[in-house]
Amino acid sequence: MLDAVLELKKFQDVANVSTFLLDRSTSTLLLGARDAILAVDTERLDQEPKVVGRIIWDVPEAKRRACVAKRKTKVDCNNYVRLLEFLGDGRVYVCGTYAFDPQCAFLELSSFTLETTEGEGVKMETGKGKCPFEPSQHYTAVMAAGTLYTAAASNFLGTLFDISRGTGAEQERIRTERSINWLSDPEFVSSAFIQQSASSNPTGDDDKIYFFFTEVAKEYDLYTKVKVPRVARVCKSDVGGMKTLQRRWTTFLKAQLVCEDKPSGQRYNILTDVFTTEHTPGDPSSTHFYGLFTSQWERDELSAVCVFSLSDISKVMDGPFKELKKTSDWTHPEPVPTPRPGQCLNKALKDEGFDSSLKLPDKVLTFVRDHPLMDNSVTAAPLLVRKGIRYTKLAVTQTGSGDERRGAVLHLGTDRGELHQVAVVGENATFLQELSLFTSQEPVNNILLHRGRALVGSPLSLARVQAEGCALYSSCAVCARARGLGCVWSTGEDACRRTTAEPGPGDIVDNALRKCDVAEGRCNPSMRELRVSVGLPLLLPCVQLSPRSCSWEHPPHRHTRQHHSDLQVTVTEDSLGEYICTCQEAGPGSRDPTPCRRAAYQLTLEGPIAGGTVAEAGGRHIVASYIFMFLMGLVLGAFLLHFVMRRCSVARQGHHLPDNSLSSDKGRDLLGSSATAQSPSSASLLSDGFRLTEKRNGTATTNTTTTLFSNQGNGSPHGNSFGGALIHSNPGNGHGNSLYANCNTNSGDLQFVANLLDGRTGERPEVIERKFGERDEVDEGLGDVIKGPEEELARFPNFKLPAPLALCEESSI
Template sequence: MGDGMTLSGVLLVLVPMCCLMPGNCLPTILGGLKVEQKTFYGVTNFSTFLLNSSSGILFLGAKDAILAVDTNNLKQPPKKIDWVVPEEKRKSCVGKGKTEADCNNYIRLLEFQKDGHIYVCGTYAFDPQCAFLHVPSFTLEKTEDGALRMETGKGKCPFEPSQRYTAVMADGILYTAATSNFLGTSYDISRATGPEQERVRTDQSINWLNDPEFVSSALIEQAPDSNPTGDDDKIYFFFTEMAKEHDLYTKVPRVVRVCKSDVGGMKTLQRRWTTFLKAQLVCEDKASGQRYNILTDVFTAQHSPGDPSSTHFYGLFTSQWEPNDISAVCVFSLFDISKVMDGPFKELKKTCENWNSPETVPIPRPGQCLNNDLKAQGFESSLKLPDKVLTFVRDHPLMENSVTAAPLLVRKGIKYTKLAVTLMGEAEDRRGAVLHLGTDRGELHQVAVANQNATLLQEIPLFSPEEPVNNIIMHQGRALVGSPQSVAEVQTEGCALYSSCEVCARARGVGCEWSTEDNTCRFTLTDPGSGDVVDEALKKCNSQGRCDPSTKWLKVSPGLQILLPCVQLSPRPCSWEYPPHRHTRQHHSDLAVTVTEENLGSYVCTCQEGGPNVRDPTPCRRAAFYLHLEEPNASGSFGQNGNRHHLAIYVLLFFVGLVCGAFLLYFLTLKKNSSRPGNRAPDNLLSSGKEQKLLCSSATPQSQSSSSLVSDGFRSSEKQNGKTTSTTATTLLSSQGNGGPHANSYSGGSRVSSNPSNGHSLYGNCDTGGSGLKLNSEILVANALGGRTGDWRRPDLGEKEPGEGNGADELLGARKTGLEDEFVSLSEFQAPLAPCEESSI
């Protein structure tokens, strides 16, 4: 059903934002696609866009400010109006339990009035207020005494900055869907401005609105020359609410229709809508059974300009039951919505709490808009409707049937936030549409849709990943894209934007064709013919077909974790064929692989797709990979530049080791000469009461009567009950050398030594706490200094040969001398010494 072709070649990357001063912008060329980006110093939290299409001025609602940006010259500094909350009101807001950040004035509503003014509403520290913007002077109107001219914004603008709402202006009258109280627990769809007696709102019943999240609204005007029945203009509201007709806690997308001339009833439904009807929107792929029940955004487009009956609503959905991000687009026609609104009503029987269709419907039909027929019967206004009609409308706002559509595209692992649509071709010869989808990570995706086939054209990064796209407005072949911090302008219309044959081929379904004469992509009215038009166009580019991808060979190594991509725009599932092994996991349509020698080989992704009016899915190969090990070539040299670099590093380290060994040998020679009796330091250097830090040498103490402590210690050490013990006079403790807790650490400026032959550290840190003694060696120094701390055991020296003398005394004296020589240059330290704890090897 969808075509998930990704953009070939290098991914278009936008340089990070660098515009820090007002009026500065960043022009960028992305593969022939011109992008201009603008940030504004000191102004943030852009939430509302309003475009004057005739002048190209874009009005931005932000925190405590309103900006006017000339889209024809983004380099020009914007105009700015500050509208802040008085300090007393801000403190009162904080005192009511709101945060400092929320107690500002967030501009949430900008709408043109009939007289050319802009109606501006802000949260105003949880007390919504509205003002009037004079466009020529770009100032807020004031009263005669110089104060700002304001009126209440309750029911017109949200109280909280993050609350969802929608509004539309019809003949200078504002229609809104927003919260109507401080706590955000009351919701209204209302005519918010105009004569006081004509302001109507919804009935306070959960049958009408049940915890809604408002998304979008649209005015459908009837052209007088194409409206023979005299039907009234209608306003449509789109939102998601809790479904009262379902037993489960389920969210359901809705569409509500009210009529512009509705002024409420005379007795029943006074100042309430008498034409309030709502229906469920169903975005579902029947083949897979997947339903998308949360509405995120709606874009309204007339497929034939000037013909309201050709209006289509493109809805952006996600799923309540999907644990990960998933986005779908479904399109609903005005004809289908009108058909459901004219169908049967749904009723909840009080006896069994089940919804059923009512048996009798009064005349005239409840919820019907005024037309010539009703006026001929004497119903010139909703005030003249009979009570039985109004009572029926009050109790039966929900329609029995649903407005259903199959998704045009589905993207898993991606969260789309905003949607705009460009219709391709003339009204008489529509060649599909291009969907412009903003993501929660600051990207703009372009998807071509022809009939029921969707093809990914480009993925354009615009903002930082922390800036979601929250506004998209189409204007003169450009998309004005907004985030909470920035604005970007992207060229969107015209086949010439697709600078490569492959990208142009993916847009073949919407009328684009590659010209080999001048290497450009052009719009054409030539019928692409039947079959897979994208596949045929790709073959003309000497590229692999859409369902016949080339196999990519990947050099891997055991233990490597890789993600094999398989982009799919269809709601149908994707599956992988690969060598049977457990070290694989499918993430949406992609496949995560942990490489082993057993799972090398071919990996093929096949997705189920369907064409126009085709219910049975057809398989399509979307990606193919072959994994093989990275090995040296036949000559024995390294086949990768990285291996050559490793070899050079090893050679360099070898020579550095030789130099260091020479210096170490020279140092040990000097130490051996300085350890003679004539150069011996007095014993009181090791027994003074002064508090000092004891530093260990990187060399091992040597003496004539004993071999190296390193060699002795490791030859005679054993491991018992998880600890290392030694039968020599000196106990050596070690820690894991490969990144262990003592490896390559410092104490008092002395480096820790390690033995490269076995990977264990011979020296570690030891801290005696209050005594101030810090040993950078794990030798039990106190034992070798006469047993001042702990119990020193006499080593087993074996039988003594005749004439050999007291071997134990000589060994003790020699090793004590070696230790004294080791610390001869140091100050005295406090005694007694505490032995270091042993650590397991």
């Protein structure tokens, strides 16, 4: 349920908002934008005043010109505020790109001003390694007990990357080793600080910071660059080594994240966002990381969600290391020195005298320097897969409390300004609703959860949406889909309410939907009738939530192609009928896949439109008969022309004929040896395909698309196009001349024969120009010969009778 939308561009052209920081005590939201920082009261988004503070932090003109002189665009040579973090002393640490020279400053919350120096200029310090150089560079940062940990590019060219401790004592500012074994062209996504509680940490283990990113894998020796998602871990008390790994992490370890649907073998290897949450509030050991993925090998939009537990990541970090030998095979290194490389300080290590990373032996530091990658992977199966949708941000709301926790609601922002809510209960994911928040040009780039609401941001706008509670489901059908979350529709109140009653046996969503005044269930969608026209290319959507495969039932013809879970159809008379999409999903109380019907359509002929003329479409046999009659007439005409020329040649045996007359082989090339009907290519048909339902409003589009096929290489300004059918000459003639004709050719259409020979006037031309600009000299008597075949061909009745205007038979797509 949408509460309010604030258009930030109204405030003196504020744009390019990229960073959120929420003061939960006052519900004040700080937004980092281009050359500006805003403070917004989220409780008063629907009232005035909405913006409670605004700071301009721009770049001096001289520095801007110097940035442009380095071949950077004028737009990028602004100050894009990319980092906002609380320092814990009433101040906020603020960093911006500052015309490709990152700088950081201090924001006083009480006065909402930037600290200044004695000269009244903004007090700044270098932001290299803390903030990106470019506005669009990937980076992440997290504040841990007042100390900033960042992962970002560390040079102007964006070729060096560091995970570093960015603030604190100078001697404790350490970073990663400059080695491709540590970081290989990474794209940083997210970071999280996990602070151990005394009750759940009997071993006294150190607090840890986790970084999530995608990098180019070095363990795969392939021709293409394979990207893999990673999770890396460093320890809070790490200060580097004494001799080896000086000012470098001694606890840096990383492992691969695997989000894979094993039944289909589909793996999602590009990590785009991570949301961190505790399944049991107050218990850090119950932390789970919800990852948003896409695939490197899919050319179309694809999104998947996998969840990884902190305990699984810890097990992998405590497992075997991976090592690359000279044989190019990754093996387990042996022996592993003691104390174990990469582990955080705990009571046991301190009892052995290792109370600081500076006291670790060189053999331990050398080992961890050369073996940062773990052998095992952290694996998970997708909770959700959506094809045809690109999700950009993710937030998760847990439902229930403690052991009564029922499931989760995924709040997913799209690249088209929409917010999708999906309920995940057990192995099933149910699409609840879609909210259009911004324009299609504004992707969702931030989602924050606060007091039962979701604060959703784009580069130009801010929206507030109800995120928790059954009351946000405004209809019985949507409430029924949330039955697994503990919601039930109250007919007396005409509202969705929370219930503690357990659902009955069977499919709880279908049972709840049957109580509503709708015939549609989760696995029993209502049949949608679509009025279509012959020749219309369309795409039938099928919302796939489960990562398992989907299949279609449709009339037996060849004019379909499955595009992921959706189905591409080119409408013909044979393609009319029912289309049913069935997906494999987990059954109630079972992990085994069961069929679930997701979509059902009935295609009904409305009336074809082709070439701008409305006419009844004939059957394929009628079209084929006209093509056959036309081809037979063309062949007979060519035979008559050849016969007349032979007689003319015999009559002129006493004269000297030049070699380039029509009696020679060169002259015969002016007429195609044969003409066969060719179907339009699949690519031509697919290029005009469009989605039947628009993503933003779900309304059906019924505009008929007509495609005219023309010869791309004839060079004629008119194109010799007589309709929708395309007829090619035999390519063996060496010229590639193409004759264009409609399936309902009449006598007037045969003028193309005379046009080809250029003998319409009866004059005796000196030369004949062929379509590709070639010239052949001819005998002076050629003009008299041309008139005969044209008159003979015009006598055939099939060229005089009009035929129904219909497309010729198409090939399968």
